[in-house]
Amino acid sequence: xxxxxxxxxxxxxxxxxxxxxxxxxxxxxxxxxxxxxxxxxxxxxxxxxxxxxxxxxxxxxxxxxxxxxxxxxxxxxxxxxxxxxxxxxxxxxxxxxxxxxxxxxxxxxxxxxxxxxxxxxxxxxxxxxxxxxxxxxxxxxxxxxxxxxxxxxxx
Amino acid sequence: xxxxxxxxxxxxxxxxxxxxxxxxxxxxxxxxxxxxxxxxxxxxxxxxxxxxxx
Numbered sequence: 001x002x003x004x005x006x007x008x009x010x011x012x013x014x015x016x017x018x019x020x021x022x023x024x025x026x027x028x029x030x031x032x033x034x035x036x037x038x039x040x041x042x043x044x045x046x047x048x049x050x051x052x053x054x055x056x057x058x059x060x061x062x063x064x065x066x067x068x069x070x071x072x073x074x075x076x077x078x079x080x081x082x083x084x085x086x087x088x089x090x091x092x093x094x095x096x097x098x099x100x101x102x103x104x105x106x107x108x109x110x111x112x113x114x115x116x117x118x119x120x121x122x123x124x125x126x127x128x129x130x131x132x133x134x135x136x137x138x139x140x141x142x143x144x145x146x147x148x149x150x151x152x153x154x155x
Numbered sequence: 156x157x158x159x160x161x162x163x164x165x166x167x168x169x170x171x172x173x174x175x176x177x178x179x180x181x182x183x184x185x186x187x188x189x190x191x192x193x194x195x196x197x198x199x200x201x202x203x204x205x206x207x208x209x
Contacts, residue, residue: 060182
């Protein structure tokens with residue numbers, strides 16, 4: 001009886017002409033699954049970093065932000081208090097976004113805050129900055145609708 | 156609301172709130188000492204001068 005000849009196992013991508021596109025599709029599907037799983041988390045953390053940065057600067061250097069306060073004179077103490085209050089809200093929201101504390105409610109509050117910023121900027125006529133912040137508002141609105149997020153602080 | 160946030164969440168929010176309050180006190184005491192950016196300056200000028208870009 002002749003000895004059995006073992007055929008070497010080829011990788012799946014070399015077995016048939018259809019196998020390579022199938023493997024590519026599976027890889028793309030896997031990438032899409034990872035993106036859909038982690039993209040809301042990445043967006044939330046990046047939005048948190050933006051809020052933290054602006055909140056920190058509004059709190060430490062309120063005099064540089066009073067020009068954006070609508071209606072009130074920028075040299076008044078009331079404008080400084082308004083900026084400090086705004087910075088405080090931004091800072092706490094940033095902590096909630098970064099830690100993943102009730103992410104959808106936090107994103108909803110962030111959306112309202114961004115809407116206020118966009119409206120006040122548009123009212124003062126800084127359209128380029130207002131449009132850029134409209135993009136951040138879009139991210140916050142998008143996060144409000146994301147149900148499944150990773151790195152969320154649970155009870 | 157507290158039930159949804161949880162004790163750890165409340166702790167983080169309280170800590171962030173106190174930190175922000177301390178920074179606000181620091182900002183209030185140092186107000187008017189930093190450089191001011193012109194309202195009509197374009198974004199590039201804001202960045203170069205180190206002022207706000209919002």
